[in-house]
Amino acid sequence: MNESKLFKLPLKDNLETKNVLKQLNKTSRALAELKGVAKTMPNQNILINAIMINEAKTSSGIENIVTTHDEIYRAMISPNNTTPEAKEVVDYRSAIWEGYNLIKDNNLITKSTIIKIQEKIEHNNAGFRKTPGTIIKNTATNETIYTPPQTYDEIIDYLNNLEKYINNVDDDVDSLIKLAIIHYQFESIHPFYDGNGRTGRILNILYLVYMNLLETPILYLSKYIINNKMEYYRLFQETRQTQNYENWILYILKGIEQTSEETIEMIRKISEEMLNMKNELRNNKLTSKIYSKELLEALFFEFYTKIPYIQKQLNVSDKTAQKYLDILVDLNFLSTEKIGRERIYKNERLFNIIKNFDDNKIINKDNTFNIETVEK
Ligand SMILES: Nc1ncnc2c1ncn2[C@@H]1O[C@H](COP(=O)(O)OP(=O)(O)OP(=O)(O)O)[C@@H](O)[C@H]1O
Numbered sequence: 001m002n003e004s005k006l007f008k009l010p011l012k013d014n015l016e017t018k019n020v021l022k023q024l025n026k027t028s029r030a031l032a033e034l035k036g037v038a039k040t041m042p043n044q045n046i047l048i049n050a051i052m053i054n055e056a057k058t059s060s061g062i063e064n065i066v067t068t069h070d071e072i073y074r075a076m077i078s079p080n081n082t083t084p085e086a087k088e089v090v091d092y093r094s095a096i097w098e099g100y101n102l103i104k105d106n107n108l109i110t111k112s113t114i115i116k117i118q119e120k121i122e123h124n125n126a127g128f129r130k131t132p133g134t135i136i137k138n139t140a141t142n143e144t145i146y147t148p149p150q151t152y153d154e155i156i157d158y159l160n161n162l163e164k165y166i167n168n169v170d171d172d173v174d175s176l177i178k179l180a181i182i183h184y185q186f187e188s189i190h191p192f193y194d195g196n197g198r199t200g201r202i203l204n205i206l207y208l209v210y211m212n213l214l215e216t217p218i219l220y221l222s223k224y225i226i227n228n229k230m231e232y233y234r235l236f237q238e239t240r241q242t243q244n245y246e247n248w249i250l251y252i253l254k255g256i257e258q259t260s261e262e263t264i265e266m267i268r269k270i271s272e273e274m275l276n277m278k279n280e281l282r283n284n285k286l287t288s289k290i291y292s293k294e295l296l297e298a299l300f301f302e303f304y305t306k307i308p309y310i311q312k313q314l315n316v317s318d319k320t321a322q323k324y325l326d327i328l329v330d331l332n333f334l335s336t337e338k339i340g341r342e343r344i345y346k347n348e349r350l351f352n353i354i355k356n357f358d359d360n361k362i363i364n365k366d367n368t369f370n371i372e373t374v375e376k
């Protein structure tokens with residue numbers, strides 16, 4: 001059995017090696033650019049919503065919860081009338097929102113924040129592990145890869161240490177390096193029976209926002225992790241064996257750089273499409289009269305809308321809202337269908353942008369090596 005020691009934080013090693021600093025420079029630049037580009041968007045919720053859909057889908061996909069954008073769309077509208085997988089994805093999105101609101105309100109990331117996120121994902125309140133027996137296993141060979149701390153007391157002790165490390169904002173170590181260490185440590189403590197990966201990935205984005213490296217939760221590593229999954233699992237073990245964190249830190253920093261670049265591209269696409277639609281709406285005789293900045297933003301708030309949303313967001317009567325939407329459907333700005341008893345208006349342009357950015361390898365993923373947390 002592999003019971004290598006898990007060290008407390010902060011680590012004594014020098015983490016800022018030459019290679020790390022070189023990569024850190026590139027990563028910080030990309031992230032700062034993302035922060036800047038995001039700010040140019042008039043309504044932050046548009047970005048948060050669009051980006052979170054793919055994150056929820058991808059992050060759940062690592063756990064083999066595989067669904068499609070069309071199913072997610074249905075689940076968002078009619079949660080009782082959908083596949084369990086799509087529902088998981090929609091719930092995962094609520095878990096990110098919950099975490100984001102918690103740290104905005106409390107300005108701290110605590111054990112209780114972490115528990116609340118995991119509860120939302122797993123739909124149970126088992127909390128931190130109380131019964132020993134949880135191990136990380138390779139499902140193909142059945143071999144034990146890693147045995148995390150076993151007793152409740154040990155787990156709480158490591159978590160208290162991690163909590164202190166996360167919230168110590170005067171550290172000399174760069175926050176992005178700290179993020180890598182926090183992720184490694186959290187996954188190594190593996191405090192829950194299940195959902196540690198998904199909770200840890202949410203913790204990453206909350207930390208970026210907490211440290212003000214981003215203003216809103218718009219950067220997620222799940223796609224990078226799923227596309228580099230073998231490396232991700234391998235590096236846990238390498239780091240554990242060598243106690244040298246350099247490759248692990250480089251892996252995470254590269255992920256943040258790459259993902260920042262992709263996210264910038266997605267934001268640009270959404271912005272561009274909003275601008276196109278704005279011009280088309282203003283240049284058309286039938287829509288120029290109903291055009292407003294608020295209407296445009298309402299159409300991009302989610303990739304679908306409903307009469308009551310428009311009514312509320314534009315402060316108009318339901319008749320007027322209905323009239324606007326009818327015009328937009330007639331001119332092909334929106335498509336419409338009835339789901340259950342509700343009439344839904346879909347912004348296909350936004351829907352397609354979101355869908356096209358979800359090009360990870362979930363479907364063809366290598367199943368020869370999968371890890372699973374199991375009880376012995
Ligand atoms: N050797 C390892 N040492 C420590 N942590 C590991 C190791 N291998 C994998 N992990 C972490 O364990 C997570 C899986 O744990 P768990 O099944 O509890 O989480 P999950 O959210 O249900 O799954 P997933 O991350 O696959 O979506 C991985 O995402 C990874 O972060």
Ligand SMILES: [Mg+2]
Binds near residue numbers: 194195196373
């Ligand atoms: Mg699991």
